Amino acid sequence: MNKKGVVIGVIIVAIIAGLAASYxxxxxxxxxxxxxRTHGTISTAMGSPILGxxxxxxxxxxxxxxxxxxxxxxxxxxxxxxxxxxIDTGKANLVFVDLAFLGRDSIPASxxxxxxxxxxMYWEYHNILYNSQESIDNGWANSERLKAFxxxxxxxxxxFESCLDSEKYSKxxxxxxxQAKANGVRGTPGxxxxxxxxxxxxxxxxxxxxxxxxxxxxx
Amino acid sequence: MVQTIKLVYSNFKYVxxxxxxxxxxxxxxxxxxxxxxxxxxxxxxxxxxxxxxxxLIVLLSALSALVIPMNIFRISVLKSSKxxxxxxIFGSIIxxxxxxxxxxxxGFAVISTFGSVGATATAFLTNYEIPIRIIAIAILIIxxxxxxxxxxxxxxxxx
Numbered sequence: 001m002n003k004k005g006v007v008i009g010v011i012i013v014a015i016i017a018g019l020a021a022s023y024x025x026x027x028x029x030x031x032x033x034x035x036x037r038t039h040g041t042i043s044t045a046m047g048s049p050i051l052g053x054x055x056x057x058x059x060x061x062x063x064x065x066x067x068x069x070x071x072x073x074x075x076x077x078x079x080x081x082x083x084x085x086x087i088d089t090g091k092a093n094l095v096f097v098d099l100a101f102l103g104r105d106s107i108p109a110s111x112x113x114x115x116x117x118x119x120x121m122y123w124e125y126h127n128i129l130y131n132s133q134e135s136i137d138n139g140w141a142n143s144e145r146l147k148a149f150x151x152x153x154x155x156x157x158x159x160f161e162s163c164l165d166s167e168k169y170s171k172x173x174x175x176x177x178x179q180a181k182a183n184g185v186r187g188t189p190g191x192x193x194x195x196x197x198x199x200x201x202x203x204x205x206x207x208x209x210x211x212x213x214x215x216x217x218x219x
Numbered sequence: 220m221v222q223t224i225k226l227v228y229s230n231f232k233y234v235x236x237x238x239x240x241x242x243x244x245x246x247x248x249x250x251x252x253x254x255x256x257x258x259x260x261x262x263x264x265x266x267x268x269x270x271x272x273x274x275l276i277v278l279l280s281a282l283s284a285l286v287i288p289m290n291i292f293r294i295s296v297l298k299s300s301k302x303x304x305x306x307x308i309f310g311s312i313i314x315x316x317x318x319x320x321x322x323x324x325x326g327f328a329v330i331s332t333f334g335s336v337g338a339t340a341t342a343f344l345t346n347y348e349i350p351i352r353i354i355a356i357a358i359l360i361i362x363x364x365x366x367x368x369x370x371x372x373x374x375x376x377x378x
Contacts, residue, residue: 065322067322068321068322069321069322069345070321070322070323073266077266077267101327101330101331101338102322102326102330102338102341102342103338103342104338135345135346136341136342136346138346186324186327186328187322187323187324187325187326187327188322189322200259202259203324204253204256204323205253205264206256206264207262207264209262210260213260
C-alpha cells in the first residue's frame with residue numbers, strides 16, 4: 001500500500017513538474033485575445049487591437065509590413081483622411097494584420113508592436129515605426145532600435161525586452177502572415193473593406209478617393 | 220544625328236515599334252511602381268515625394284523606345300551583329316527590374332519563390348531604385364550615341 005502511494009506521489013510530482021517546466025520554457029500570450037474575432041473571411045484574432053469604434057458598421061483590414069515603402073506612403077498620404085472622415089466619426093474601424101515578408105527586420109518589428117500592446121501602447125508603437133521607416137534592413141528596425149522606440153514611449157523596458165528577446169509573439173505574426181496568404185493578399189499594403197454583408201479587396205497604396213468611393217457605397 | 224534618326228524613322232514600321240515600346244513600357248512601369256491602379260477602379264496617383272521616380276520612368280521609356288528600334292534597324296537592314304543590341308536591352312531590363320521588385324505583387328512573388336536570396340535581391344532593388352534607374356538611363360544614352368555613330372559609318376552618312 002505504501003509502495004503504491006509512493007508511486008502515485010512520484011507520478012503526480014512529475015506531472016506538476018512537467019507542467020511547470022512547459023509554462024516556464026514557452027511563455028504564453030497574456031493578452032486578452034478574442035480567438036473568435038473575424039472580419040469577413042479574415043481571422044483578425046491575432047491582429048492589432050481595433051482602432052476606432054468596435055461597433056462601427058465597416059471594418060478596414062490592412063495587411064502591411066513595417067519596412068514597406070508603399071505602406072509608409074499610405075500611412076502618411078491616405079490614412080489621415082480615413083481616420084478623420086470614417087474612424088473618428090464612428091463609420092468605420094481599422095485592424096492591422098502583419099504581412100511581414102520584406103526583410104529580416106520585418107518580423108521582429110511586427111513582434112515588437114505586440115510587446116508594446118502588452119503595455120497598452122500598440123498604436124503608439126505602430127505609429128512610431130511608420131514615422132521612423134528607412135531603407136529595408138539598414139538597421140532602422142534592428143533589435144536595439146526597436147528597444148529604443150519602446151524606451152521613447154516610456155514602456156517598462158524589462159518587460160518589453162524580455163518579450164522581444166524571447167520572441168513571444170513569433171507565432172502570432174506567423175499566423176497573421178498565413179491569414180494574408182489564405183485571403184489572397186499578394187503584396188503590401190493590401191486592404192479589405194468589410195461590411196455587414198460584403199467585403200471588397202483593395203491592393204496597394206491607393207488614394208483616399210478610392211477608399212471613399214468604396215466606403216460610401218457600403219455604408 | 221538628325222540624319223540618322225530620319226533614316227531609321229522614315230520607315231513607318233519603326234515609328235510604330237517605338238510608340239509601342241514607349242506606351243507599353245511606361246504603362247507597365249507605372250502599374251508596377253503603383254502610380255496607376257487597375258482595380259477596383261482605374262486610377263492614377265502620384266504620391267508627394269515620388270516625382271523624381273515618375274520622371275525617371277518617363278525618361279527610361281522614351282530612351283528605350285528610341286534606342287531599341289534603332290538597333291533593330293541595324294540588325295535587320297544592315298545585317299549587323301545582334302550582340303550590339305545588348306546595351307539597349309540591358310539598360311531597359313535593369314531599369315525595369317529596379318521598380319518592379321518592391322512590396323507589390325512582383326516582390327512578394329520573388330520572395331515567396333526564392334526565400335532569403337529573393338528577399339536580399341528585392342531589398343537591393345528597392346533600396347537603390349533611383350540610382351539603378353539613373354544608371355539604366357546612362358547606359359541607354361551611351362548606347363544611343365554608339366548606335367548613331369555606327370549607323371553613320373555603316374550607312375556612310377555625311378556628318
